Amino acid sequence: MKALLLIALPGLALAAPAFAQHAHHHGPGMAMPAPAASAPQPEQTDPHAGHNMTPAPEPEPAPAPADPHAHHRQAPAPAPAADATGTDLPAGSAPPPPVQRDRLADRFWGAEAMAPAQAHMLHEHGSMPQRQVILNLLERQFRDGRDGYRWDGQAWFGGDIDRFLLTTEGEATRGEGVEAGEVQALWSHALDPYWNLQAGVRQDVQRGPDRSYATVGVEGLAPYWFDLEARLFLSNKGDLLARLEGHYDQRITQRLVLQPRVEVELSAQDVPESGIGSGLSTIEAGLRLRYEIVREFAPYVGFNWERRFGDTARYARLAGEDVTSKGVVAGIRFWF
Template sequence: MRFPILFALLFAASPALAQHADHEAMDHGAMDHGEMDHSQMDHGQMDHGAPPDTAAEEDAHAGMDHSTHFPAEEPGDPADTPGDAPPPPVPTDHAADAVFPPSVMARSRGSMRSEMRFRTTALMFDRLEYRAHNGGDGYLVEGMAWTGGHTDRAVLAVDAEGAFGEAAESIEIDAYWSHAINPWFNLQLGARHDLQPDPERTYALLGLQGLLPYWIEAEGQLFVSNKGDVHAKAMVSHDIRVTQRLVIEPELELDLAMQDVPELGVGAGLDTFELSARMRYELARNFAPYIGVSWERKLGGSADFARIAGEKPSVVSFVAGLRAWF
């Protein structure tokens, strides 16, 4: 078995050995290159543009992915760097005046401002309310009407409260001018007249009504009567929307007096507070029945006057009513 294998190896190596032997046997010095016919050689197929090493390098670079390489950032123009220079002045002219006569455009702007000062009239009953409590059922009516625009309005407000079958406990009529001093608050200036309780009183009225943060509605009023007594009232409320139509409205109202007024049953200091909560369902935005509960408490001298008159200083009422505006 060794001889056939050795014979096969020699047979496979014999052509290479023969080529090497033939090449060494060639006498290159004896070759006459002068008689060689170079005209038959095709030199057009030869690449004289780049040496072999350069071509190999180009082939190596051809396979490289240069897409992820980014050019070096050049320094920006110093003029493009933001600085501390003041901004240009706000233009005070009107662009349309450069095209049309200024007098014509001034009249146009005046007409536009006049059209935007729209006037409206509304009638609103914030509470048409039935009150059930120990000692007799009662009622409460709070409403107002106004006419004017979004900046200035003339307002007439009525507040009446009492028990069925008896004379009204209180009837208050307010007439005032409301002026928007900013987007959130209105200044109130006018007069108030109380038909009940007896004796009647007339007051000068100064107030502020508006919207506090977190959508809290607030109103405060200061009153000075024709008899010289001074009173104040403050109210805050907030609409909590359970759904788009179901709304819960908690409210706190405080009444204060600067002095005792025995004929009115009012004591100095914090006179009365009322804490209530009403839940209304808006069948329409301007028509909403409601139910709720109210707790009214007289304090200090006012509580003493109530006891002398045979009244309870603290009353809890269950209420049902309607809120509507037209």
């Protein structure tokens, strides 16, 4: 019997806590009561009562971000122009828009009354002829005991497109008169803003035989501001000559200008009576420094060198003349 009790005691010890927990909820010695009928629940209050339930207005859409490439897009091509009949014209053939004539004086005096004044102004500032006389060289040359003189100038009259040109150049030895000189009368026509076509006649004035020539050539401004001339001369005896000339004004200051100058003469045949041989006959080079007291008047000093070649040199030796000449020059340049 004691043995059975010893075995049952651990089981009772384990069952006691569970029983006590159950008795704590339902009371000692009481069975679990049946669930009572549910009492009526109070009416639940609306949690949103007192709030404005009107739907909020929809927000305005945010502006679209600016297109960063909008200014790169090409505008749509304009519709092709049409003539009075409605027929499409090819691109570029539409008539120009009417000229706007909104002169203030016309409002007060009338267009007809102001027309003569307008025509006079256009004549003065557009097609009115201009004129100029310029002497590029007027100098004294000091050459190894044979001092001499040199001139080179021109006068022109006309407009921007067509003008009449009169040129002259030559040299003389002191005490001996004019060695070689010429006068040219030319018509000059503008080929473009920089080049002119020239044609006319030339008359020599020299100690040798008189010669008259038909002349044609070009004159203009090359790139980098080089003034160039190239002319052909056909004499009344059938002699064909050519001349190339160029100079460049290097402005050192606003008034001080250095001018290198080169002239080359050629001949297609020998002209013994004029002392000219075929081929390259003469090269002349000079360097002049001028000071422009005003634009229209400038004294200068410089150095000049001249050399004859080929048969031209041989003719010079036979005549007792120097093949090469050089010397200091001093002169003035002016225009009006």
